[in-house]
Amino acid sequence: MxxxxxxxxxxxxxxxxxxxxxxxxxxxxDVWLNSRERHASRLAVHYFRAFDVLAVTAITLLSAWAVAPGALARAELSLVLPFVAGATVVLALMRSLGLYRFVRTRSVPIHLAAVSGIVAAGAVTVIGLGALMRGGQGLWSAYLVWTGLVLISLHALHMGWSDLVGRWRASGSLxxxxxxxxxxxxxxxxxxxxxxxxxxxxxxxxxxxxxxxxxxxxxxxxxxxxxxxxxxxxxxxxxxxxxxxxxxxxxxxxxxxxxxxxxxxxxxxxxxxxxxxxxxxxxxxxxRAPLAALDGPVDDDRRAFNKRIQDLAVGLVAAVLLAPVLAVIAVLIRLDSPGPALFRQRRHGFNQEEIVVWKFRSMRHDAADATASRQVTVDDERVTRIGRLLRATSLDELPQLLNVLKGEMSLVGPRPHAIGMKTGHIESARLVAEYAHRHRIKPGMTGWAAVNGSRGPLHSAQDVRRRVQLDVDYIERQSFWLDLWIMAVTIPVLLGDRRTVR
Incomplete structure (x- = not known):
């Protein structure tokens, strides 16, 4: 908007x-961004650091290989350790001294000067340790080349990071x-x-x-x-x-x-x-909205970053591996009944953002219910033959991988409900005071509620209350390992459930 x-x-x-x-x-x-989009900008600091780590690691490995050709695993320790120690010092100081906070009060020249000072400390470490371990016979030219390459790389990267953050701030993104x-x-x-x-x-x-x-x-x-x-x-x-x-x-x-x-x-x-x-x-x-902190205990920003990396890694692999399955399902839907293979529905996302969720069409095209005003029942005449199979196996949810890759959804989280969805004749959101709490995290393709039996239509206020309680419980407990466990048990749990109408 x-x-x-x-x-x-x-x-x-x-x-x-x-x-x-x-x-x-x-x-x-200048730019109206919702909370999810601004939060994604704040998490960029983790990507910045990842690129820095990759650049310094690549230069370190290249330098070590140059002085010790062949397999690095069998190289003499005195040849390799100085470079590794220097890289460790640089990356550790960059993080501990707050060089990824990009605060408003620190100008770009001062920021780059701080980067130079940290690289100088890394150079002292490399040269000092090299001289100590090699009895004064250090590889001085290699040490200087390593220092120069690290300095140039980090200056170039941080000039880019600073410019990007500056443009975000100027547009109001931060x-x-x-x-x-x-x-x-x-x-x-x-x-x-x-x-x-x-x-x-x-x-x-x-x-x-x-x-x-x-x-x-x-x-x-x-x-x-x-x-x-x-x-x-x-x-x-x-x-x-x-x-x-x-x-x-x-x-x-x-x-x-x-x-x-x-x-x-x-x-x-x-x-x-x-x-x-x-x-x-x-x-x-x-x-005070600095980019997400890298130090200290695990916080909401770092947890969100880890969850996003997990979504991208697993989501991309799943999208590639399941591409043939998606194509076959789309053809079967078109052959089974007239209408498009995909169905779009407006649903609530993070912080009550309205998102468009993609699904395989499981109902007759002329009976589509974009607001879920009438929930699905046993032997619902609106559901097509192939739609019954898709809903029973939850294969109709697979196109939501697109929402995951776009960052609107996560692989694991509270299931996104249709905007205006009703339980009976009352809007579900009005039945439980804490309903909006389930929007404090991105909605997911599967979730804690789904693997604990709360899935499918909600027929009473008690059903809504139990779903919300499970969703809030997940939000408070969310972790990388819990998400992996939920993903691992989703398929056997769903396939083993024959009672829930979906």
Whole structure:
């Protein structure tokens, strides 16, 4: 969705007309990216480091082979170890000294100077260890060539990384988007401070006291009540919800927190700053969106990066190996009933983003149900002959490998539900308060709920509640090994289930 489209949606949520300035607001990013897309940009730091590791490793192996031709495994240790030690020092210092954070306050020349200093430390290690191990008979020219190649390679790579991050920041890809709850003086001061530096996008304000609230604060529109935020089309573009209300109003804080916790977005309470300096610190803290950290314990960013690498590696292999199967299924569908082989459906993705999910068509084309308003039943007349086989074996889900490779879905995660899907006559999302929590991670082709018996149609509020509980349980426990286990047991679990209607 482009900026004008999102602004139109924002306008539609307002409870009364406003002028153009208030309707559009002062924060208009050049590029409107949803949370998943901005998160993917932040994870780029892991790819940057991977390229650095590959470059330094290649130069090190090449240098070691040059001084010890033949099999490196049988080479004299004194010839190879200095290069390995130097490479280890360079890569370790690049990571530990924060050279992958690309913070706003560090200019490119200073960043490259830091890279040069780290390479110099690696060179000292190579030369010193080489002289020590070879009794002063070091391979000085080889050491200097290694140093020069590492320096040139890392300078070229980091100039590219810095330029890319700079362009992302200029377009708003790395600028956090927030909405404020509470049309208060705190909100006004926070917006003024954000406007000074443009490090934070305040997309809108929501306030329960619409009768008393202004139409806009410092040009940022008041878009509705707090409850309107629960279903607002702006939500997938929001990184954080800030409660800009008096923290001493404990009852109101508890009430708003309880109502907003059903959203997948992080909620932050703005503790009352005392002066402009403290407001500036608040904005700096909210806008601090460095690229994903590489050090410290495993965090959400690193876990997301590992999961993405897993999706790409396994997904690409699966797509190649299953290509003949996909082609045969597509032909059988076309022969079985008129209509296209593939079926598209709008579903909820990460952070309630709307995505288009691909499936093999298993119903008659004229009976397609894009909103899942009527869930599948036993002997459903809409399902075709080949469709019954595809649904029984879940082969109809295989085209979602395209969604996985695009980054909209994961191999493992909560199953994406159709937007507006109903359980009985009630929209499923309205049956369980924590329903949106299942959107805190990318939806998956299979998942913890699927291998624990919760799959297929949801016929009651109890079914929805159990599915959501299993999905939230997976999100809290997610790990590389759990994902591998779920993938390994998916096929035998699904094929061994003869009771669930799919």
């Amino acid at each position: 482009d900026a004008s489209g999102l602004q139109a949606l924002a306008t539609g949520a307002m409870s009364r007309p406003t002028d153009t300035a208030a309707r559009r607001g002062p924060f208009r990013p 600028t956090p988007n927030v909405v404020l709850v509470g049309a208060t003086g705190h909100a006004e001061q926070l917006i003024r401070e954000a406007l000074k530096h443009r490090d934070l996008n305040v997309l809108g304000i929501f306030d329960d006291r619409m009768a008393r609230s202004p139409r806009a604060i410092e040009g940022v529109p008041v878009l509705g009540r707090a409850d309107d935020l629960l279903t607002h089309h702006m939500t997938p573009y929001v990184d954080r919800i800030v409660l800009a209300i008096d923290p001493r109003a404990e009852a109101r804080v508890r009430d708003l927190t309880a109502r907003l916790r059903t959203l997948p977005n992080e909620v932050t309470l703005l503790v009352e700053p005392n002066d402009d300096t403290e407001y500036a610190m608040v904005v700096q803290r909210l806008s």
